[in-house]
Amino acid sequence: MNPSASPEIVVTRFVEVGGDTPYRIAIGPDLLTDGAALAAHVRGRHVLLVSDSNVAPLYAGRVREALHAARPELLIGTCILPAGEESKTLAHFGKAIDALAELGATRDACVFALGGGVVGDLAGFAAACWMRGVDCVQLPTTLLSMVDSSVGGKTAVDIPLGKNLVGAFHPPRAVFADTSALRSLPPRELRAGLAEVIKYGAIRDPRFLQWLEQEREALLAGDDEALALAIAASCEHKAEIVARDPLEKGERALLNLGHTFGHAIEAEQGYGGMGNDNLNHGEAVAVGMVLAARLSTDLGLAPAGDAERLAALLDAYGLPTRIPAGLAPEALLARMRLDKKNVAGRLRLVLWRGAGLAEVVPDVDEAAVLKVLAD
CATH class of the missing domain: 1.20.1090.10 (Dehydroquinate synthase-like - alpha domain)
Structure with a gap:
């Protein structure tokens, strides 16, 4: 490497989603460790981090540490789903609801959905239903979820008769698409x-x-x-x-x-x-x-x-x-x-x-x- 070369400029792009419930999509590297940016969307002190068995070992610890560094008083619970579409069920939705209950989550709680589309859909649906709706922040880690399921507020689970037949519209407070996560995809x-x-x-x-x-x-x-x-x-x-x-x-x-x-x-x-x-x-x-x-x-x-x-x-x-x-x-x-x-x-x-x-x-x-x- 040439020591005199200028350092690489890292750009974070932003896309604004308008409408009645506007929010911002941030796109760039290392966003999962930006505790100040993540914690800015937590109105209360309860956070439920929902992830799956593939993604959690890679990133859940980093997100938890980043949030605690920015807001030491936060009470952070976790709900880890088995990886795969077969986990997007009412039974696993129930586990996310139980995790919110065990956390004692109040109406100003925030659910962080860390993973692909399955996690985003299920965690968003749990946020939509807990106490008739609490905040959700989407942290997509797959390209599919970054460009589709994390944006727009559609949340759902599957039933044997069909895909996404049980769900709700629940726009997130923010979306952080950390492109660094795509390197492990x-x-x-x-x-x-x-x-x-x-x-x-x-x-x-x-x-x-x-x-x-x-x-x-x-x-x-x-x-x-x-x-x-x-x-x-x-x-x-x-x-x-x-x-x-x-x-x-x-x-x-x-x-x-x-x-x-x-x-x-x-x-x-x-x-x-x-x-x-x-x-x-x-x-x-x-x-x-x-x-x-x-x-x-x-x-x-x-x-x-x-x-x-x-x-x-x-x-x-x-x-x-x-x-x-x-x-x-x-x-x-x-x-x-x-x-x-x-x-x-x-x-x-x-x-x-x-x-x-x-x-x-x-x-x-x-x-x-x-x-x-x-x-």
């Missing part, structure tokens, strides 16, 4: 997060899609600057939509491109994780986006070339583009009928008219959906 999880990043280009920004094509090698290699730019761009897209439609009564549904298909795959395979052959959430969404694009082509809404380009991009990122073997089309369609966007028992799907032109299409013909699932 397994390659498969990184790719799963990039599926959601690609989604933002697919629904509303063709130029972002082009940038993702150009920066593929840097992103897959975990380049800090490229990932920070991708996270910031994704969060900006989501923040704009969430501010206009916080309760998903219209435009926000566009964020679910590929998710109705993807959730059906996840539910039918029994929910997956990184340690088995089932698709994880990002992988299922990748397949779902391809199916939605092909259905759009079949319905005459979009050119086939755009669907092929999207599938090629996802494939280049090492993501699946086909339904896993052994899942019956009729069973997947039955799962899709439970989707929360449906109206009066009719399928209501997010499709597109080409790259960057997603729209919600009501009353989609089930025969056309079944054909895409079978093909």
Whole structure:
């Protein structure tokens, strides 16, 4: 190293989420150890730190120490979940509620959700329900949770019949996306997060899609600057939509491109994780986006070339583009009928008219959906 070289300048980016309950997303390295910034969002003296068995050994101690250094009087409890989607259940939600009770958490308590989407969804739901709602700060540690689940205030748990069917809207007080945590992310999880990043280009920004094509090698290699730019761009897209439609009564549904298909795959395979052959959430969404694009082509809404380009991009990122073997089309369609966007028992799907032109299409013909699932 050249001793005369100037030190690297570390930049923290901020994205503001507006609406009735505004909050800030901070994106940058070493945010999990910034005790003053974290503690600034704790109104009382009770903190419940919710994490999982993979993330807690890496980061929970650091967060606890940082909070205590800034606010020595804080009473900090912990709730550690088994890692994996199979933990996002009412039973484990009950354990988080029990932890709040054992802590003696009052209405000015704060729940810190340290982990991926499972932890963020479950911890946020516990915060929404304890004493009819206490504060929550999201500390996402996966790319998927940084660009999707930690932003927007959706919280939920799964039940055997479907994904995210029990939950509440509960916006966080703040989100800290510590990009340093991505260095310990397994390659498969990184790719799963990039599926959601690609989604933002697919629904509303063709130029972002082009940038993702150009920066593929840097992103897959975990380049800090490229990932920070991708996270910031994704969060900006989501923040704009969430501010206009916080309760998903219209435009926000566009964020679910590929998710109705993807959730059906996840539910039918029994929910997956990184340690088995089932698709994880990002992988299922990748397949779902391809199916939605092909259905759009079949319905005459979009050119086939755009669907092929999207599938090629996802494939280049090492993501699946086909339904896993052994899942019956009729069973997947039955799962899709439970989707929360449906109206009066009719399928209501997010499709597109080409790259960057997603729209919600009501009353989609089930025969056309079944054909895409079978093909």
